[in-house]
Amino acid sequence: MTATAIVADTAVGSASRAPVARVYRFELVKLVSQWRIRLLVLACWIAPALFVAAVSRQSTLPVDTLFGRWMLATGWAGPLVMLGFAGTWALPLVTSVVAGDVFASEDRLGTWRHLLVAVRSPRRIFAAKTLASLTVLVLLVAGLACSSTVGGLAAVGNRPLVGLDGHLLAPSDAAVQVLLAWLCALAPTLALAGIGLLGSIALGRSPMGLLLPALVALVMQVAQMMPLPVAVRVALPGYAFIAWNGLFTSPVQLAPLLIGIAVSLVWAVTATVLAYVLFLRRDFTNLSDDGSSRRVVVAGVLPLVGLVVATVAIVAATTSATGSGIEQDKVQRSVATAFAHLYRMQTDQLNRPAVTEDQLKATAACTKAGVSDNAEGAGNDWRCVVSWHLPGVAATGSAVYQLDITPDGRFVADGDGPKEVNGYFLVRTRDGDAPNPLWQFDGNAELLPTSKG
Structure with missing residues (x-):
């Protein structure tokens, strides 16, 4: 029996479906009541401030990190150093913990039938879980940004920031650019979240669903270290994690950043739609059924591979990008x-x-x-x-x-x-x-x- 059949059976009579807002509040409470989510929230809102403040007072700075050499000169360098670290490690990991487990936890606990009887709509369950995980992710990203900014300003002060082309940004301009840089990082985070939802649904109890966003992010980082053609590089969903540095040149290098954001958002929407389709086709009557492996490949892996090919072709056709781009x-x-x-x-x-x-x-x-x-x-x-x-x-x-x-x-x-x-x-x-x-x-x-x- 499919999920649609279950809904049809349980909807008989005068019982009405639970509103999406109520289900969303319920799922949000479930998420934030987990100890690991609470620990992540505390870490994201406290640890960056302590880290940036401590490093900013050291004589030895992380000069191998972008803007690390300026941490003694201005408090606005701290959140940018933290953004570089977050794009590489923190955001993929927190995305795995939140989005990569939001559906799989029901498989481990065997609570799908109870949830379907209470809500009476797989579509509303999917929407509520997706919105709840998105809310927590935004809260975590906001914590990383705000905490690192407070730590930097408290330790060093509100001083001008030296951009990547050597020009000096006034504190007010630096604040705007730092905010924009963190907002740009939301796009690839959403892409990883969509992949996490897809893995959580497609792989069920398997721990690979939980690790999928982090593994995809690692593959993208390794790809960015390779001598790829520029059309391939900017067409990967993780490129927006590093393209924000174009905001700190004069004039601003917008084209690579906008392409990276657009690609990330397309990945986020595509992966979420694929997760939605797989979720509606799940057989919730069989507690040991985590989904068909053939369906996972056909409805999950192949469309994303096709998306990579399509984005590379579009970028190559619409830009004058050739070779490595470093001339x-x-x-x-x-x-x-x-x-x-x-x-x-x-x-x-x-x-x-x-x-x-x-x-x-x-x-x-x-x-x-x-x-x-x-x-x-x-x-x-x-x-x-x-x-x-x-x-x-x-x-x-x-x-x-x-x-x-x-x-x-x-x-x-x-x-x-x-x-x-x-x-x-x-x-x-x-x-x-x-x-x-x-x-x-x-x-x-x-x-x-x-x-x-």
Whole structure:
């Protein structure tokens, strides 16, 4: 007997179906009454503040993490460091615990028949469970964002933030961009939630349903580390977890971010619809039936594989993305722009006469593994020579940087002389020693040619 037949039998007579709002409140109470959910809520609302505040007071910073080197300079760097960690580990794990278990728990407890008799509508049960899990996930994400922001501001203060191209964001602008970055992270979180719902329904009592979102997120992270074509990279649902860094350049690198968000939302809707179809076809009269493996493959796996192929084809057809997206002219433009902004910051630190980017006219000549023309691709074998001019000075200044560029376009520029410019970690200012902004800095080479440098 199918779920539809059960509903037809139980609906005989004058009994009415329970309203969705009432079922939603019931499912929400069930979720938050679980000890592991309560522990997650407490952890997400308390632990980030303690972590960011503690790290911000250390002399050794997580410089290998995006914005980690600025945690001593501004409180707005803390929530961005936490966002990088959350996209890699925290959000996939909490999504697995919440969405990956919301349906499977009924299989383990054998309570489907009781729930169907009480609600009298599988559709309303699905809607209520989905909305309840979504509510808890939003609460957890909000906790991570708010807690890390409070911790950073309390430990360091409301100060300007240095963007990925070296330009300075006022505290109010930094606050807006940080909020937008966390909101953008909701899209891939919803995609993982949809996959969690699908796994919870399709795999039933199997622990693989609980682990599915985390495993999918891990596969996406490994894929982002590989030298994939840019059309494939931005068409994966997890790309929005890292594309938010485009919000911290000027102009904002919107195209990769918007594509990543759109792909994530399409995945969220598709996976949720597939979960809904499988749920309505479940046989709830057989307590040992977790669903047909053939049905799982046909109605679950194959549509998602087809979705990957379709999104890659659409991105390739609608953008000018070719190869890795990391090209010589993009790298040179990004390095020169960041250097010009940071040179002005160093000039202010050293109490020298002010200079503008237009006056500096900074340029960069970059090579990769000795290739000076049409170099491209990720790697730690990039070398750039930055040149600039100072007003009233005939000689041309130059500085050397060694670059390590990751496949997603992010790079770390490590100063290699002269020592007066980028050879020392600290510079002596009128207020004492301070970090040298030109010694080592982060940057981002835009994968899609959508903004002008």
